[in-house]
Amino acid sequence: MSISQTVQSGDWKGEKHVPVIHVEDQVAAGQDVEIKVSIGDEIQHPNELEHHIVWIKVFFKSEDGKFPVEIADFNFSAHGEDGLKTEPTGVTKVKLEKSGTVHVLSYCNIHGLWENSKDVKVK
Amino acid sequence: MSISQTVQSGDWKGEKHVPVIHVEDQVAAGQDVEIKVSIGDEIQHPNELEHHIVWIKVFFKSEDGKFPVEIADFNFSAHGEDGLKTEPTGVTKVKLEKSGTVHVLSYCNIHGLWENSKDVKVK
Amino acid sequence: MSISQTVQSGDWKGEKHVPVIHVEDQVAAGQDVEIKVSIGDEIQHPNELEHHIVWIKVFFKSEDGKFPVEIADFNFSAHGEDGLKTEPTGVTKVKLEKSGTVHVLSYCNIHGLWENSKDVKVK
Amino acid sequence: MSISQTVQSGDWKGEKHVPVIHVEDQVAAGQDVEIKVSIGDEIQHPNELEHHIVWIKVFFKSEDGKFPVEIADFNFSAHGEDGLKTEPTGVTKVKLEKSGTVHVLSYCNIHGLWENSKDVKVK
Numbered sequence: 439m440s441i442s443q444t445v446q447s448g449d450w451k452g453e454k455h456v457p458v459i460h461v462e463d464q465v466a467a468g469q470d471v472e473i474k475v476s477i478g479d480e481i482q483h484p485n486e487l488e489h490h491i492v493w494i495k496v497f498f499k500s501e502d503g504k505f506p507v508e509i510a511d512f513n514f515s516a517h518g519e520d521g522l523k524t525e526p527t528g529v530t531k532v533k534l535e536k537s538g539t540v541h542v543l544s545y546c547n548i549h550g551l552w553e554n555s556k557d558v559k560v561k
Numbered sequence: 562m563s564i565s566q567t568v569q570s571g572d573w574k575g576e577k578h579v580p581v582i583h584v585e586d587q588v589a590a591g592q593d594v595e596i597k598v599s600i601g602d603e604i605q606h607p608n609e610l611e612h613h614i615v616w617i618k619v620f621f622k623s624e625d626g627k628f629p630v631e632i633a634d635f636n637f638s639a640h641g642e643d644g645l646k647t648e649p650t651g652v653t654k655v656k657l658e659k660s661g662t663v664h665v666l667s668y669c670n671i672h673g674l675w676e677n678s679k680d681v682k683v684k
Numbered sequence: 685m686s687i688s689q690t691v692q693s694g695d696w697k698g699e700k701h702v703p704v705i706h707v708e709d710q711v712a713a714g715q716d717v718e719i720k721v722s723i724g725d726e727i728q729h730p731n732e733l734e735h736h737i738v739w740i741k742v743f744f745k746s747e748d749g750k751f752p753v754e755i756a757d758f759n760f761s762a763h764g765e766d767g768l769k770t771e772p773t774g775v776t777k778v779k780l781e782k783s784g785t786v787h788v789l790s791y792c793n794i795h796g797l798w799e800n801s802k803d804v805k806v807k
Numbered sequence: 808m809s810i811s812q813t814v815q816s817g818d819w820k821g822e823k824h825v826p827v828i829h830v831e832d833q834v835a836a837g838q839d840v841e842i843k844v845s846i847g848d849e850i851q852h853p854n855e856l857e858h859h860i861v862w863i864k865v866f867f868k869s870e871d872g873k874f875p876v877e878i879a880d881f882n883f884s885a886h887g888e889d890g891l892k893t894e895p896t897g898v899t900k901v902k903l904e905k906s907g908t909v910h911v912l913s914y915c916n917i918h919g920l921w922e923n924s925k926d927v928k929v930k
């Protein structure tokens with residue numbers, strides 16, 4: 439079994455690890471597009487030292503591109519230190535010129551790698 | 562000269578590298594607090610392969626804490642690949658129990674390390 | 685196509701992107717194990733601003749573990765700045781208690797995600 | 808107090824947090840130089856979920872360069888998950904053309920930021 443075969447997915451409304459991708463379905467070419475990613479929108483994921491979401495990476499693969507390009511990498515660093523706990527959510531901003539797919543890869547320190555994707559049409 | 566002595570600062574309205582910290586002055590204890598950091602709010606910083614903002618780290622130091630705790634680490638990954646450019650901005654969310662200071666450290670691949678801070682009062 | 689389906693692999697002797705994993709086949713339980721990962725051992729990969737290896741992540745999945753655990757994350761940060769270029773190689777150290785598999789995931793800013801793995805027996 | 812003013816240092820033989828920089832004093836121009844960084848060479852630092860070294864960043868500032876350039880960023884990801892603990896050490900490789908200083912910045916989740924540096928002469 440390869441590492442990519444361990445990447446899990448599902449419906450984020452029923453599986454708390456699946457990253458949720460908040461982005462418009464249609465955006466204008468060359469305009470700033472906000473992409474928010476979060477985990478636990480419906481069912482909260484634990485956020486403890488022993489068990490937490492460590493990072494989320496955001497990629498974009500244009501419809502005529504061969505490979506995904508990494509756009510952003512969020513690390514949720516605090517898990518109880520001095521009472522601080524970072525929530526597993528991040529927002530990034532990018533200009534899109536071509537339609538394609540936002541891909542998200544995330545990692546729970548106990549339950550491994552998870553993925554999700556959402557198409558974005560550029561007019 | 563040590564690495565910490567190379568960290569630069571200034572007024573973000575006049576110096577384009579200084580990270581801007583967007584957070585309420587007063588927040589309620591134990592509630593989610595959104596912290597947005599960005600670079601170039603007044604004067605845009607270049608966003609090219611040859612010259613771009615690479616990362617921003619967000620810390621919090623409570624007023625009775627001895628050391629800053631890292632809350633989030635944002636990497637702006639795309640700088641022209643397949644036409645994609647990540648804007649140097651990120652949003653994180655954290656619950657605060659005690660008043661303190663949000664500290665931000667950022668890195669430009671040409672102009673090195675920069676910092677800024679903002680106090681937050683927890684009621 | 686999901687992001688995990690874009691992860692490529694192959695024989696590192698013929699495909700320059702495939703990460704090479706240098707670790708003993710057999711190690712003693714509870715002893716420090718050095719794991720070196722590198723890209724381009726046989727055929728060099730470009731190391732330019734326009735085209736370079738950005739990061740390598742190292743995971744371990746024990747034979748009775750359900751999910752891979754991230755051990756280390758290497759970012760190769762310099763690609764020409766002030767003449768500096770980080771080579772795409774890193775070394776990490778970990779104690780293993782159980783046999784399993786070292787998994788490596790890497791990212792080229794032009795050619796996307798790549799993976800490789802190597803079994804390690806703990807005596 | 809700014810974040811850079813919180814960065815601590817000292818003699819690594821007496822203070823367990825200070826990163827140790829292993830690199831030759833003199834190297835040849837344009838040759839691969841191995842830089843090993845580690846924490847706890849003399850006095851071991853704890854490596855537990857509750858208390859551990861999270862990351863080390865390596866920079867180089869050439870003697871005629873104005874700013875430090877980030878060479879590598881190591882994240883020590885495992886702190887007990889499935890029995891795995893990443894040791895706080897990493898090795899990177901870079902070609903140097905000019906004499907200068909290797910700077911290292913590191914972060915303990917309990918004791919904050921630490922730094923050290925070492926000069927390297929390029930012949």
Ligand SMILES: [Fe+3]
Pocket residue numbers: 455483489490546547548549
């Ligand atoms: Fe989990």
Ligand SMILES: [Fe+3]
Pocket residue numbers: 578606612613669670671672
């Ligand atoms: Fe700059």
Ligand SMILES: [Fe+3]
Pocket residue numbers: 701729735736792793794795
């Ligand atoms: Fe490539």
Ligand SMILES: [Fe+3]
Pocket residue numbers: 824852858859915916917918
């Ligand atoms: Fe410590």
